[in-house]
Amino acid sequence: MSVEVDALLQEAKESIEAAQNYRSELQQRLHGLNQARKQVRGSSGQAREALRKHFTELQVAAGRLLNERLAALLAEVDAIETDSIRPLDDCQSLIEHGVGQADELLREGEAALRSGLGEKEDKLGSFTKKALHIQLDSLPEVPALVDVPCVSAQLDDSLLGLLRERVSRHGSVSSHPPVQIEELQERPGSILVRWCKVDEDFAAADYRLQYRRCGSGGQYEDAYIGRDCEFLVLHLDPHTEHLFRVCARGEGRTEWSPWSIPQTGYTTLAPHEWHPGTEGYILSSRRNIAMRNDSSPSRCPVLYSNAPTYFCGQTLTFKISAAGQLDRRDSLGVCVEGESGPESLQRDQAVCISTSGAVFVNGKEMTNQLPAITVGSTVTFDMEVVNLFPISNNNLSDGGNFKLRVTIGSGNREVVFDWLVDQAVDCLYFACSFVHSGWKVLVF
Incomplete structure (x- = not known):
């Protein structure tokens, strides 16, 4: 009987645990559903606000543009009217002056006719001279109506149609960003x-x-x-x-x-940094850029990384932002240990590419060659572990017991080869070496 009870208790506990897990999963899905609803509601509200703001700004801007255009056209009408009325006013002044002279001459002529015999001759003579002086046969010219402006406004009714067509296609609403x-x-x-x-x-x-x-x-x-x-x-x-x-x-x-x-x-990986304090090199504040600043033709000091931060399976990139004089000992690459002694990266337990494009594996130059390195060049190293088991004794003469497959890319070309190392490694140092000053390299 106790065995059956124990089995029932165990089954009940399992059911309770399953129910708890089921409830937890449902609560997580409910939380996700609430987040989804919040995103729909929130993004819809933001879209409405953006639409209202945009079209309000358009209305204000369109009203301002229309008012500015109206003011400009009215100013044109005012200018035409002013320029056209001025000569008509001058002509009117000339005619009114002539009418005044004619009225005065008429009064004098009528007075001369009414004068007595003793003074009639003198007054008539004076009147005649004045009439000749006024030149009664000379009349000012009045422009014909066809010769003076007749101001009108030409308005293209198609603007409203064009505006309606453009407005009908202005803006869009989508349920998902593209x-x-x-x-x-x-x-x-x-x-x-x-x-x-x-x-x-x-x-x-x-x-x-x-x-x-x-x-x-x-x-x-x-x-x-x-x-x-x-x-x-x-x-x-x-x-x-x-x-x-x-x-x-x-x-x-x-x-x-x-x-x-x-x-x-976010990243959990520490950034690549050059090792500070190496003679002949100066580093940027983040230590990811190194510059060769002290030439020494007899020496080719190697600048190593601060730690073995390059892991197999990643891509290591060198980018050249400044270049100096070429030397066959110049190199960029990776190595098993950051030794301070050797003055060349073209050595055992290292793979590298020289600035001439030659590739060295454990100090031996390969027959394959990549493009020469210059300003703007980008060199990449990709590595993967081929095996983590000792190679047979027949291969010990090749200089290693473990194999890494290396891909070096430069320009639009790349070389792929197997690199034998003495020990199993999953992280490596990176390094560079330049003989002459002026070289500047970024690592990432």
Whole structure:
């Protein structure tokens, strides 16, 4: 009987645990549902506010433009009227003056006719002279109506039709942004952001990526604008959350699309840093940029990373922002140990590429060669573990017991080879060495 009770108790406990898990899962889904409802409600409210604000601004701006145009046209009418009336006023003054002279002459003539015989001759003579002086046969010319302005306003009724057609297509509402962030991949001191189109009908010409630190309350800042669908955001502090968002601009358009739903990402990997205090090199404040500042033709000092921060499976990138004189001993690469003794990276337990494009594996030059390194060059190293088991004794003469597959890329070319090392490693030092000053390299 006790066995049956124990079995029932165990079954009850399992059912209770299952019910608790089931309730927890339902509560999580309910929370997700509430978040989804909050996003729909919140984004709808923001869209309404954006529409009202935009169209209110358009109404104000359109009213201002129409008032400005009306004022300009009225000013044109005023100017034409003023310029046209002035000569008519002058002509009217001349005619009115002539009418006054004629009235005065008529009065004198009538008075001369009414005068007595003794003075009639003198008055008639004086009147005749005055009449000749006034030139009664000379009349001012009055312009014909066809020769003076007849002001009119020409108004194109098609403007309203054009406005109606443009307004009917102005603005749009979408349930989803045309672009969404697809992946946030942590890198040393950085995050690789990848995005993709979710609206296949949207023809994107450019993308715009922004980010900001979580909890800072600051504004988003641009990280990238261009045609690529991924970008590595550098100079991020480890274990610090950042928000990322992306939008797009359509072909032939000037405005940007709505932003994607912000995604939170962070990196747990410490940033790549050069080792400070190496003679002949100066570093940037973040120690990710090194510059050769002291030439010594007899020496080729190697600058190592501060720690073995390059892990297999990642991509290590060197970018050359300034270049000096070439030397066959110049190199960029990775190594098992950050030794301070050797004055060359072209040695055992290291793989590197020289500035001439030659590739060295454990100090031996390969037959394959990459493009020469110059200003703007980007060199990448990718490695994966081929095996973690000792290779047979027949291969010990090759100089190693463990194998890594290495891919070095430079320009539009790459070489792939297997690198034998003496011990199993999952993290490596990176390094550079330059003979002459002027070289400047960024690592990420």
